[in-house]
Amino acid sequence: MCQVIKMTRIFLIDKDCAYAYGDLLASINADDHYYPYYQTHNLFHYFVNLVKALSSGKDIVLLDADMNPSELRSLDGNIDLTKKVQAYTTPFSSLSDLMEKLRSSSSHLTIFTSGTTGQPKKVVHNLETLTRSVRVGDKYADNIWAYAYNPTHMAGLQVFFQAFENVNILVNVFNQSRNAVYSQIEKYGITHISATPTFYRLLLPFEKAFLSVQRITLGGEKSDCHLCEMLHQIFPKAKINNVYASTEAGSLFAAKGDCFQFPENMQGMFKVVDDELLIHRSLLGESANFQFDGDYYHSGDLIDWVDKGKGLFRFRSRKNELINVGGYKVNPGEVEDAILKIEGVQQVLVYGKSNSVLGNILCADVQLEQGSCLSELDIRKSLLGQLQDFKIPRRIKFVETLSLTRTGKLKRI
Numbered sequence: 001m002c003q004v005i006k007m008t009r010i011f012l013i014d015k016d017c018a019y020a021y022g023d024l025l026a027s028i029n030a031d032d033h034y035y036p037y038y039q040t041h042n043l044f045h046y047f048v049n050l051v052k053a054l055s056s057g058k059d060i061v062l063l064d065a066d067m068n069p070s071e072l073r074s075l076d077g078n079i080d081l082t083k084k085v086q087a088y089t090t091p092f093s094s095l096s097d098l099m100e101k102l103r104s105s106s107s108h109l110t111i112f113t114s115g116t117t118g119q120p121k122k123v124v125h126n127l128e129t130l131t132r133s134v135r136v137g138d139k140y141a142d143n144i145w146a147y148a149y150n151p152t153h154m155a156g157l158q159v160f161f162q163a164f165e166n167v168n169i170l171v172n173v174f175n176q177s178r179n180a181v182y183s184q185i186e187k188y189g190i191t192h193i194s195a196t197p198t199f200y201r202l203l204l205p206f207e208k209a210f211l212s213v214q215r216i217t218l219g220g221e222k223s224d225c226h227l228c229e230m231l232h233q234i235f236p237k238a239k240i241n242n243v244y245a246s247t248e249a250g251s252l253f254a255a256k257g258d259c260f261q262f263p264e265n266m267q268g269m270f271k272v273v274d275d276e277l278l279i280h281r282s283l284l285g286e287s288a289n290f291q292f293d294g295d296y297y298h299s300g301d302l303i304d305w306v307d308k309g310k311g312l313f314r315f316r317s318r319k320n321e322l323i324n325v326g327g328y329k330v331n332p333g334e335v336e337d338a339i340l341k342i343e344g345v346q347q348v349l350v351y352g353k354s355n356s357v358l359g360n361i362l363c364a365d366v367q368l369e370q371g372s373c374l375s376e377l378d379i380r381k382s383l384l385g386q387l388q389d390f391k392i393p394r395r396i397k398f399v400e401t402l403s404l405t406r407t408g409k410l411k412r413i
Contacts, residue, residue, distance in 0.1 A: 029091040056087040062152035125285040133251035148195035219243040262311040323352035344372030364393035
């Protein structure tokens with residue numbers, strides 16, 4: 001993108017502190033060294049170190065700010081947070097120079113899976129796989145992004161690259177309260193939000209429409225029609241998209257509803273075996289943990305065909321999340337969708353607890369909307385006729401909050 005970038009243009013707003021693109025360039029040029037292993041709670045400092053590494057063609061390992069020393073050792077015994085090495089030999093002359101160097105970077109980024117159901121796993125990416133879905137052009141120039149993802153993970157990186165390469169504004173809303181998120185949408189005129197369904201559910205119930213938002217993107221978890229209907233009320237001028245992306249492969253599919261389609265330009269890159277999506281190795285990063293069937297990677301995501309001839313499908317669940325209840329395989333996502341449709345329910349987590357007779361009994365932790373008086377009996381009555389008996393949770397517990405992973409997803413038990 002050939003343009004003169006104004007140094008005063010805002011790059012990042014974090015906790016009401018504003019940093020310009022000129023501040024980013026000045027901070028990068030102030031020190032020609034960077035940290036290949038970097039851990040910080042300061043989002044601006046994180047981006048300075050990241051951009052410095054990438055624009056210098058250096059490799060970097062991205063670490064969550066709240067990882068303790070024991071966790072870091074379990075990820076990689078060679079992590080040294082004090083290590084500092086030279087990044088560039090001459091300062092960057094301008095922001096355009098910086099961005100051109102970044103776009104042609106040969107850097108490798110090591111990131112870790114979210115650990116939703118287990119130990120995080122290491123994946124190494126280059127800029128090509130990380131920026132596959134980035135779109136650059138004049139029509140994107142005025143976008144103002146809510147930054148609603150963990151910056152060290154795939155989704156956070158993809159939002160960063162989309163915003164950075166178009167010289168957009170990022171407004172940090174990750175892990176902030178419902179009222180704080182709405183306040184910043186209104187204060188800064190946010191136009192684009194990309195976040196997990198869990199993030200959006202925390203914005204419910206509907207109280208007021210926000211007209212500045214032009215696009216809503218959901219990713220990282222399975223969404224549902226009820227959530228999309230509520231988002232249409234809160235953001236009536238926004239187009240709503242679902243995306244499928246993973247730490248292993250980056251962004252692959254996008255859909256306006258819950259029905260996805262294999263892209264025409266990626267024919268032969270996907271297979272479906274026993275309802276599981278398999279992805280060609282050429283679309284992946286690198287990891288010692290990948291399991292291949294020939295040249296195809298087992299994603300662990302199960303799908304249901306909508307129109308096999310046209311390549312149309314819906315995501316059903318994660319293969320490792322199915323729960324064995326008395327010999328039946330229960331998809332917790334299906335049960336969660338049914339409970340979320342009940343008026344007064346804000347969020348729910350369905351899981352299995354070991355049982356000597358049934359293998360597992362189905363349990364649900366339910367977070368109610370403020371003022372809701374739903375009882376356990378009310379929920380069971382609502383599920384009768386919607387779900388088979390073995391899919392109705394035997395234990396329902398009402399909770400104030402549900403545990404989240406570092407990426408803002410529901411933490412599976």
